[in-house]
Structure formats: C-alpha cells, structure tokens
Amino acid sequence: MRFWQNYLKYRRALRAQAKAERELEKIYPPNLSSDFDSGEFADYIRREDQLYEWKKLIQTDYFRNKAINLNVPMPDQEDKEMYGTVDWDDDPKQPKYLTDKGLRVIRDAIRAEQRQRREPVNYWFAIVVGVIGSIAGLISAFK
Incomplete structure (x- = not known):
C-alpha cells in the first residue's frame, strides 16, 4: 500500500512540474538581443533552473521513500557527485537533491534489492509448479 501512495504522489508531483514547464515554454523570450538587455532572458533561465531543481527534488523524495521501504542506504549527502544543493536565494532550507549519478546509484541499489527479494519467491514458485x-x-497416467 505504501508503495502505491509513494508512486501516486510522485506521478502527481511530476505532472504538476511538467505543467509548469509547459507554461514556462509559452513565455520563451522571442527576441534574444532585446530580452537579454532587459533581463527577461535571465529571468527565464532562472525560472527554468528552478523547475529543473524542483524535478530533481521530486525524484529524490520518491527514491528516498522507496529506499526507506526497502532498507536500502541512500548515498552520503556530503558527496558532491551524488547530491546537488538548491541555491540559498531560492530556498532558505537549501534542500539537497540527487544528481544524475546519484539517481543512477540509488536506482541500481533499489533494483538489486528488489531482485534479491524476488529470488526466493521465484525459487519456491518453480518448485511448486514442478x-x-x-x-x-x-x-x-493412472486414469
């Protein structure tokens, strides 16, 4: 049950983030030279970076909950290759999110744990079917 709640929360948050991305794409500055001088392009880039960090925070939360449910250790938060930090100006709490390398590591660890948990079930299932x-x-034969 907890798995489905985590998954549905993750999908709902990703949909909201994707919707915000589509809305941002609608206001892409058309004239780069004048928009660059007026600061509109810099504002667009800042908002785009915030959406990227938001997506990474959503993914980090999802995989953290999944790892907790499976008793898989998360990568060390002090490792700069595994975690990035939201700028202090954007969020005073400075939450950390998994980088692409960190996501790969935790996904591999989760898959390995799930595979290890399935192996005994597959073993006994094969015996029972046999x-x-x-x-x-x-x-x-006796009929």
Whole structure:
C-alpha cells in the first residue's frame, strides 16, 4: 500500500512540474538581443533552473521513500557527485537533491534489492509448479 501512495504522489508531483514547464515554454523570450538587455532572458533561465531543481527534488523524495521501504542506504549527502544543493536565494532550507549519478546509484541499489527479494519467491514458485505438474502427470497416467 505504501508503495502505491509513494508512486501516486510522485506521478502527481511530476505532472504538476511538467505543467509548469509547459507554461514556462509559452513565455520563451522571442527576441534574444532585446530580452537579454532587459533581463527577461535571465529571468527565464532562472525560472527554468528552478523547475529543473524542483524535478530533481521530486525524484529524490520518491527514491528516498522507496529506499526507506526497502532498507536500502541512500548515498552520503556530503558527496558532491551524488547530491546537488538548491541555491540559498531560492530556498532558505537549501534542500539537497540527487544528481544524475546519484539517481543512477540509488536506482541500481533499489533494483538489486528488489531482485534479491524476488529470488526466493521465484525459487519456491518453480518448485511448486514442478510438483503440481508431476502430480498432474501421475494422475493423468493412472486414469
């Protein structure tokens, strides 16, 4: 149940972020030379960076919750290759988000843990199916 709540929250947040991206694309400065001088282009770039950081924070939250549910350790927050930080001007709390390398590492760790948890189920499932098949074969042979 917790998995679905986390996933639905993640998808809803990504939809909101994608909608904000589409809205920002509508106001892309058409005349770069005059918009650059007036500061509109710099404002556009700043807002685009904020949307990028927002998406990374959403992904970090999702994978952190998933890792907690599976007891997978997150990468060290002090590692600059694994985490980026939102600028202080944008958010006084300066939240940290996983970089692309950090996302790859945690995704691989989560997949490995999920695979390891599936292996015993697959092992016993194969045994049960084999036994059921043998019993069905014996029953059909005696009829």
